[in-house]
Amino acid sequence: MSKPRLWITRRLSDATLERAARDYDTVVNHDDTPGSAQDIIAASAEFDAIIPCHSEHFSADVAAQLDPRLKIIANHSVGVDHCDLPALKARGITVTNTPDVLSDATGELAMLLMLGAARHAVAGDRIVREGKWDFWSPSFMVGKQVTGARLGIIGMGRVGRAFAAKARGFDMEIHYYNRSELPTAQAKGAIYHDTVESLLGVADFLSLHCPATPETTNLMNAERFALLPHGAVMVNSARGALVDESALLAALKTGQLAAAGLDCFQVEPGGNPAFAAHDNIFMLPHIGSATTRTRDAMGFRALDNLDAFFTGETPKDTL
Ligand code: DGY
Numbered sequence: 001m002s003k004p005r006l007w008i009t010r011r012l013s014d015a016t017l018e019r020a021a022r023d024y025d026t027v028v029n030h031d032d033t034p035g036s037a038q039d040i041i042a043a044s045a046e047f048d049a050i051i052p053c054h055s056e057h058f059s060a061d062v063a064a065q066l067d068p069r070l071k072i073i074a075n076h077s078v079g080v081d082h083c084d085l086p087a088l089k090a091r092g093i094t095v096t097n098t099p100d101v102l103s104d105a106t107g108e109l110a111m112l113l114m115l116g117a118a119r120h121a122v123a124g125d126r127i128v129r130e131g132k133w134d135f136w137s138p139s140f141m142v143g144k145q146v147t148g149a150r151l152g153i154i155g156m157g158r159v160g161r162a163f164a165a166k167a168r169g170f171d172m173e174i175h176y177y178n179r180s181e182l183p184t185a186q187a188k189g190a191i192y193h194d195t196v197e198s199l200l201g202v203a204d205f206l207s208l209h210c211p212a213t214p215e216t217t218n219l220m221n222a223e224r225f226a227l228l229p230h231g232a233v234m235v236n237s238a239r240g241a242l243v244d245e246s247a248l249l250a251a252l253k254t255g256q257l258a259a260a261g262l263d264c265f266q267v268e269p270g271g272n273p274a275f276a277a278h279d280n281i282f283m284l285p286h287i288g289s290a291t292t293r294t295r296d297a298m299g300f301r302a303l304d305n306l307d308a309f310f311t312g313e314t315p316k317d318t319l
Contacts, residue, residue: 004048004310009035009056012076013292016299023307024049037062044070049309051075051302054082063087072309074302078102078159078289079239081212085319096305096317100158101297102289107162109288110207110237113261116282118205118233119143120259123279144204144233144258146170152203154196154219155210155238156182163207164190175202200227205235212239220244225251231258237288240265245272252280263288 006024008017011032020026027047029035034055035043043050045067052058054077063084072094073083080097088095116122120141127133147170153160156178164174165188174190176182177199181192193199196219200206206228210216220234221244228234234257236243245266251257259280265271268286275281289298305315 004306005046006049006051006306007043007047009039009050009052010076012051012299013295015296016303019300019303020051023303041065041067048072049074049306051299051306052082053077054079056082058083058088060084060087063091063093066091066093068092072096072306072315074305074309074315076298076302079211080319081239081241094309094315095319096302096309096315097319098298098301099317101301102294103158103162105291105294106159106237106288107166108291109263109284110159110163110209110235110261111166113235113237113263113282113284114205114207114233115146117235117259117261117280118146120279122282144231146172146205148172149204150175150202152176152193152199152206153190154199154206154208156187156190157209159238160207160209161186163209164188172205175199196224197227200224202229203232204229205233207235208238208242210238210242212241217241218244218247220248222247222250225256228256230256233257233259233261235261237261237263240268245274249274249278252278 003025006026008028040062049072051074075097078097078099083095120143124141151167151172151174153176156176176190177193177196219242225247261282263284263286305317308315
């Protein structure tokens with residue numbers, strides 16, 4: 001029997017590509033450029049399966065034009081805001097993602113953003129690197145201490161919980177908002193708030209871990225920044241759509257926010273050029289899950305989903 005034809009839209013880890021080539025008739029976009037709507041529509045007539053990343057957009061318009069040959073989209077991402085799930089389901093296409101395997105890497109990065117933003121990591125590095133470290137003073141680069149501080153987490157899913165586990169190592173008092181309260185064993189002492197507003201009132205540090213949906217677009221807006229304790233630090237390692245970037249900048253300028261750590265932006269790649277002039281924004285280029293171990297695990301999880309599908313089972317991560 002011939003192997004299913006698989007299109008891999010980006011250059012995934014070597015281990016993933018080796019396994020894919022063994023089990024599927026695989027074509028890889030070694031150029032590593034994001035697939036356009038036209039590329040996706042054309043591929044749907046040639047391939048039974050696609051492994052895309054969050055850089056390929058399956059809008060309702062694209063979904064309507066897909067060839068019936070395409071049976072499964074096995075995303076190499078946990079976030080699926082690049083996929084119009086109802087439209088793809090209506091076309092009978094199975095869609096999966098890669099939960100769990102990237103939670104620690106992303107939680108780690110959120111911790112880096114929080115520490116880096118709180119302790120002026122970017123400005124400090126630049127001053128040393130550029131040979132401008134020509135004085136020291138007790139009032140020089142004084143930051144905000146993370147240890148023992150109150151942390152607010154919005155979205156206590158897998159990544160939120162992985163981040164909370166790391167924050168416990170810093171003795172943080174953890175508060176969270178989530179659609180529903182976690183069972184005690186999962187909350188591990190974290191304090192539940194049933195509204196975002198109530199959480200913001202106590203969050204000296206705030207970290208966003210919810211998916212981008214129409215309901216969470218601009219979740220952090222001017223009104224909500226105003227509810228944080230003065231001088232709070234916000235971290236976003238989830239999706240840029242969660243933050244109104246003009247409101248964020250305004251809150252940073254007034255000092256309502258002392259600093260922000262961002263791995264995600266409204267516009268990606270590129271980010272927000274208006275942020276570049278602000279030393280109190282610590283920015284990274286959407287690399288939350290970018291560790292060798294996690295990239296392999298994401299690739300393997302996407303392939304596990306494909307294997308299940310092509311052996312007639314329901315893939316574990318079917319959405
Ligand atoms: C995810 O998995 O959603 C990450 O943002 C990388 O795509």
